[in-house]
Amino acid sequence: MSLQRVCLVHYHEIGLKGHNRSSFEKRLADNLKALLSECPITGIRRISGRLCIFIKEDASYEDACAIADRIAGVPGIARVSCGYRCKQELELVYSTAVQALKDCEPFTTFKASCRRNHTNWEIPSMEMIKLIGAELCRAFPDHRVDVKNPGVDVRVEMIEGSCYVYGRSIPGVGGLPVGSSGKAVCLLSSGIDSPVATWKIARRGAIPIGVHFSGRPETSATSEFLVDDIAHVLERTGCIGRVYIVPIGTYQREIASVVPPSLRIIIYRRFMFRVAERIARQEGAKALVTGESLGQVASQTMDNIMATNASVSLPIYRPLIGSDKVDIINDAEQLGTFEISSEKAADCCTLFMPRNPETHAKLFKVEEAEADLPLEDWVEEAFNQAEIHDYACPSYKPRKLKRPKDAVEGESAASSPAADVSAADELTGSLESK
Ligand code: ATP
Numbered sequence: 001m002s003l004q005r006v007c008l009v010h011y012h013e014i015g016l017k018g019h020n021r022s023s024f025e026k027r028l029a030d031n032l033k034a035l036l037s038e039c040p041i042t043g044i045r046r047i048s049g050r051l052c053i054f055i056k057e058d059a060s061y062e063d064a065c066a067i068a069d070r071i072a073g074v075p076g077i078a079r080v081s082c083g084y085r086c087k088q089e090l091e092l093v094y095s096t097a098v099q100a101l102k103d104c105e106p107f108t109t110f111k112a113s114c115r116r117n118h119t120n121w122e123i124p125s126m127e128m129i130k131l132i133g134a135e136l137c138r139a140f141p142d143h144r145v146d147v148k149n150p151g152v153d154v155r156v157e158m159i160e161g162s163c164y165v166y167g168r169s170i171p172g173v174g175g176l177p178v179g180s181s182g183k184a185v186c187l188l189s190s191g192i193d194s195p196v197a198t199w200k201i202a203r204r205g206a207i208p209i210g211v212h213f214s215g216r217p218e219t220s221a222t223s224e225f226l227v228d229d230i231a232h233v234l235e236r237t238g239c240i241g242r243v244y245i246v247p248i249g250t251y252q253r254e255i256a257s258v259v260p261p262s263l264r265i266i267i268y269r270r271f272m273f274r275v276a277e278r279i280a281r282q283e284g285a286k287a288l289v290t291g292e293s294l295g296q297v298a299s300q301t302m303d304n305i306m307a308t309n310a311s312v313s314l315p316i317y318r319p320l321i322g323s324d325k326v327d328i329i330n331d332a333e334q335l336g337t338f339e340i341s342s343e344k345a346a347d348c349c350t351l352f353m354p355r356n357p358e359t360h361a362k363l364f365k366v367e368e369a370e371a372d373l374p375l376e377d378w379v380e381e382a383f384n385q386a387e388i389h390d391y392a393c394p395s396y397k398p399r400k401l402k403r404p405k406d407a408v409e410g411e412s413a414a415s416s417p418a419a420d421v422s423a424a425d426e427l428t429g430s431l432e433s434k
């Protein structure tokens with residue numbers, strides 16, 4: 001009889017959630033079920049503080065490892081192990097342990113460990129370790145036992161009347177299952193930082209709804225394609241539900257033509273935050289998220305952050321505020337977004353970039369500078385014209401959009417920026433790509 005291959009999923013933090021534990025476990029199981037729908041698995045079962053993923057009979061050890069690698073990147077998982085489930089019969093446990101160790105070849109040293117979750121298995125764990133260790137030594141006479149630093153630790157766990165045996169065990173990303181902490185609107189540029197910030201907030205259980213502002217029609221749509229590529233990376237682990245693409249080039253041109261050059265970037269950003277807040281209202285999201293890191297660029301000084309915050313009432317989370325760029329780059333590499341973010345694309349923040357952007361903005365001056373702009377109308381219009389892309393996120397139920405159809409089809413309202421704003425010298429040729 002062939003052995004039943006399984007992946008055993010361990011989670012720490014959600015195990016600590018007291019009476020909420022079962023809904024967290026269910027959320028994690030549902031997320032995994034949807035994310036693994038294309039993989040050769042037959043089912044997922046909750047067993048005593050773990051999830052057991054049953055793998056199809058004809059799947060190989062490599063298939064099982066690929067499934068484990070996939071699982072390890074999903075928020076909420078502390079560790080995932082690749083092995084077998086068998087009956088609690090000593091001879092069967094021995095042969096399964098030998099098979100689990102064989103799977104891990106090549107290796108030089110090993111050890112055995114054992115844990116009983118229930119005492120219905122009469123042999124104490126220490127005794128079991130000796131028995132299994134002796135059996136493995138017999139089966140692998142050319143390999144050494146190393147209890148301190150083994151190449152492979154063959155673990156035997158007695159849980160709810162079954163025995164789980166595995167040699168390969170890898171750490172997961174930790175955190176909480178996506179969908180256990182509500183929704184957040186994440187400002188997603190095609191740069192390095194914001195995909196990492198989005199991932200971090202998803203890792204704490206939030207469902208990210210992305211919003212990307214492009215400089216179209218003043219710039220090409222390159223950044224929009226890059227954001228779509230980034231969203232597909234986040235989608236692999238269920239870390240994004242939807243992305244709104246909002247072209248704001250026309251508004252930027254208008255802003256640039258009326259506000260002092262040094263305040264342009266802050267006023268663009270206040271506009272972005274307002275549109276993001278409008279999206280949050282549509283989506284029922286309770287926070288905005290950015291990839292800002294204190295002092296990294298001119299717009300990320302304390303004064304400027306305060307001036308941008310004041311444009312909205314929702315809380316703004318900045319998971320990277322205390323991170324250095326090198327650490328963010330490492331995270332982006334691990335996440336798989338670094339290469340995409342390194343592609344050159346026009347960034348709408350640098351559209352009509354002034355020579356000396358303000359680094360210590362005064363809120364009253366900013367408010368004065370934007371006082372005559374029909375910002376409320378623009379926000380509504382930009383929201384109505386946003387393109388929407390949905391991604392596979394098991395815990396996200398797309399909301400039906402309430403938008404006037406004519407606005408979606410692109411008709412301009414009276415308040416929209418005039419198309420014939422004269423291009424003052426300082427507005428031309430100042431588009432930079434980061
Ligand atoms: P990133 O690498 O994420 O673009 P950055 O270091 O380039 O960050 P800024 O350009 O000042 O910094 O942007 C700070 C944050 O503002 C970004 O992390 C992102 O959350 C948001 N943001 C900036 N530009 C855009 C955009 N075009 N669309 C959506 N959000 C944006």
Ligand code: MG
Binds near residue numbers: 189190434
């Ligand atoms: Mg940027």
